[in-house]
Amino acid sequence: MASLCTTSLLNRVALSGSTQKNSKANVVGISCPAVKLPTQKSSLATRPAPVGFEVLAVRRSHTIVATAAATEEPEEQGQLGSALIPSSPDFVTEGPWTVIPGGGVTTPSGFKAAGMYANLRSSGTRPDLALLVADKPAVVGGSFTKNVVCAAPVTYCKQVLEEKDTVRAVLVNAGQANAATGELGWADAVASAEAVAKELGLSANDVLLESTGVIGKRIKMAEMLGALPELVASLSADEVSGLHCATAITTTDLAYKSTALKIMLGDTEVCIGGCSKGSGMIHPNMATMLGLVTCDADVEPKLWQSIVKTASIKSFNQITVDGDTSTNDCVLALTSGAAGNPQVSDPASPEAQILQAALTALLQALAKCIAWDGEGATVLLECEVNGAASDEDAELMSKAVVGSSLVKAAVYGRDPNWGRIAAAVGYSGATDWDPTALCISLGDTLLMQDGQPTEFDASAASKYMKDAGDVHGTVKIQVSVGDGPGQGFAWGCDLSYQYVTINAEYHT
Numbered sequence: 001m002a003s004l005c006t007t008s009l010l011n012r013v014a015l016s017g018s019t020q021k022n023s024k025a026n027v028v029g030i031s032c033p034a035v036k037l038p039t040q041k042s043s044l045a046t047r048p049a050p051v052g053f054e055v056l057a058v059r060r061s062h063t064i065v066a067t068a069a070a071t072e073e074p075e076e077q078g079q080l081g082s083a084l085i086p087s088s089p090d091f092v093t094e095g096p097w098t099v100i101p102g103g104g105v106t107t108p109s110g111f112k113a114a115g116m117y118a119n120l121r122s123s124g125t126r127p128d129l130a131l132l133v134a135d136k137p138a139v140v141g142g143s144f145t146k147n148v149v150c151a152a153p154v155t156y157c158k159q160v161l162e163e164k165d166t167v168r169a170v171l172v173n174a175g176q177a178n179a180a181t182g183e184l185g186w187a188d189a190v191a192s193a194e195a196v197a198k199e200l201g202l203s204a205n206d207v208l209l210e211s212t213g214v215i216g217k218r219i220k221m222a223e224m225l226g227a228l229p230e231l232v233a234s235l236s237a238d239e240v241s242g243l244h245c246a247t248a249i250t251t252t253d254l255a256y257k258s259t260a261l262k263i264m265l266g267d268t269e270v271c272i273g274g275c276s277k278g279s280g281m282i283h284p285n286m287a288t289m290l291g292l293v294t295c296d297a298d299v300e301p302k303l304w305q306s307i308v309k310t311a312s313i314k315s316f317n318q319i320t321v322d323g324d325t326s327t328n329d330c331v332l333a334l335t336s337g338a339a340g341n342p343q344v345s346d347p348a349s350p351e352a353q354i355l356q357a358a359l360t361a362l363l364q365a366l367a368k369c370i371a372w373d374g375e376g377a378t379v380l381l382e383c384e385v386n387g388a389a390s391d392e393d394a395e396l397m398s399k400a401v402v403g404s405s406l407v408k409a410a411v412y413g414r415d416p417n418w419g420r421i422a423a424a425v426g427y428s429g430a431t432d433w434d435p436t437a438l439c440i441s442l443g444d445t446l447l448m449q450d451g452q453p454t455e456f457d458a459s460a461a462s463k464y465m466k467d468a469g470d471v472h473g474t475v476k477i478q479v480s481v482g483d484g485p486g487q488g489f490a491w492g493c494d495l496s497y498q499y500v501t502i503n504a505e506y507h508t
Helices: 150-161 182-200 221-233 239-248 301-312 350-372 390-405 405-412 418-426 460-471 499-506
Strands: 054-059 062-066 112-118 128-143 166-178 207-214 255-264 268-277 290-295 328-334 381-388 439-442 444-447 474-480 488-494
Touching: 054 439, 062 390, 128 150, 128 221, 128 239, 128 290, 128 301, 128 350, 150 166, 150 182, 150 207, 150 328, 166 182, 166 239, 166 290, 166 328, 182 207, 182 221, 182 499, 207 328, 207 439, 239 268, 239 460, 255 350, 268 350, 290 350, 301 328, 301 350, 350 488, 381 390, 381 405, 390 405, 390 418, 390 474, 390 488, 405 418, 418 439, 418 444, 418 474, 439 460
Parallel strands: 166 207, 290 328, 381 474
Antiparallel strands: 054 062, 112 128, 128 166, 128 328, 255 268, 268 290, 381 488, 439 444, 439 474
16 A cells, blocks of 8 residues: 555655645655655755654745655656655635544445546656546536636636536546647647546536646647546545546645535535645636536536535635646536435535535635645735625735735735835725724734734744744735625735746746
């Protein structure tokens, strides 16, 4: 089993000391001895490794650690690949649900998944081709990028979902975005769906597609088509297959993002699972970077689609890393009905309400994982706004704060520069509020009250951010703008020198 969590020097990051509840440090709960890899020199300050991990090197301001026993790295297409990266922390908030440790898209009943190395990436042997399959037609909801230059797989999915409410499979490739690839890229998308359908004995419109990678690059069709028989043969409903799927959809991610929870719909236990990817080119203007969600509740199709859309707005629409909206952003959510509950059809019913709350919590957790893993990031940045005239206004304000390059740079510099926060709230686009009611706090430190600066301990405020950065934790900004009912959250990360370095070297 140890070989399933082999690490690669170039793609390891410490999940060190997160204060988040139930944070997961080992791949699928497997405790493996550390591996000695060549040390990479860096002038960057190291962070302490998490308990049970051994420090190996430093990259992207993060400590590189080993989480597994050494094995030979496979180089041939079809082998697992060498980089089953560690998991992101568990960011699921408390509620009337239970988090399932190590859970993911295979946790709900009625689904199988697989992930494998198909030689699609330009370098490394991390899994790069994933497949999710429902045992029977599953009700589907989707949300997509608003970027006009959208990728061929996005256009393909939109067309399928305009015609039908159920699908059977989703194929995801990493390495090539198949965006801005014209008619040939469209033909590749169609051929991909047809090939998967043939392997599974389905119709092409039973298959949806997601792609991620370099814009302007077509999929390596020969490699992908050649890998499909083995990918299909490896489909499984076990936990490890969900891990492989979550890893295969990543690109510059330093951790995979996967979680699952269970709720009660009446007397029936229902599970929801999901995985996502994203680290750069992240901006709240759609659904997610890439996301797959599964559920085993029986839900009326239009209601499920509404639940998915609302959850996406409250989660993936509220994160930003760099202000760039991808051509490929897409979240696809399938529910199988395999739990056997009476169908949920009334949006006002208690069952619909808890399902909405649980899916929103799960997608928010995945969204925060993306912001936490932002390129070059040292902290997760969270902004909560209260007292606005509406939730929409509060969400505008919170997004403006976490999206401000000046705020993000100040957090990286551990500078409690509250003026930048106030400015971001002011230009957010929300106008129905009184600036004399503005209050700003950084952690437990009150920086501004009733529109006036306060005397505060700048060194303590700076130490709060430094301590969070030392463990790749969370910096929280609280904003109040009055006594209205509106509340909103948004999540981002700090802006480091390493973000520029990474994107100066990454061919897009």
